[in-house]
């Protein structure tokens with residue numbers, strides 16, 4: 001299955017879900033497109049944290065530093081505000097200095113560290129949770 005067909009399948013699955021948000025940044029012309037960034041967010045209905053959108057945001061390294069991440073984050077924040085959500089939450093690996101600076105620029109604050117969150121290639125890796133309150 002092609003990359004775009006995979007995306008179409010994924011989109012059709014979440015298209016009707018009001019608790020999800022997905023934005024994909026593409027580059028290219030005509031029928032030739034590449035995915036250069038994505039942001040995917042969700043809320044969990046019925047929990048005390050349903051005022052919060054949890055999200056993942058990624059930009060292809062070849063296209064970093066061109067404002068794609070900021071634009072995806074701004075689209076997410078608009079969606080969250082329109083829904084009356086009160087905060088955004090994400091997680092990064094503790095060694096992800098670029099992600100930490102990006103998040104800081106966008107108004108996120110480090111909220112907690114899970115020192116032994118994952119084992120990656122045999123090494124224990126810490127995870128940092130980041131939050132932004134929407135005022």
Ligand SMILES: CC(C)(COP(=O)(O)OP(=O)(O)OC[C@H]1O[C@@H](n2cnc3c(N)ncnc32)[C@H](O)[C@@H]1OP(=O)(O)O)[C@@H](O)C(=O)NCCC(=O)NCCS
Pocket residue numbers: 056057058059060063064065066067068069070071090092096097098099100101102103105
């Ligand atoms: C972190 C990431 C999303 C940045 O995407 P990007 O498209 O390169 O970021 P942008 O070009 O939109 O930059 C947005 C802001 O972050 C800052 N920034 C981005 N990378 C930075 C870096 N390495 N050092 C310092 N500042 C940086 C920019 O200066 C910019 O600030 P400004 O708009 O006020 O000038 C991208 O590198 C990535 O996908 N990393 C892996 C996944 C990840 O860490 N996700 C973070 C989730 S919060």
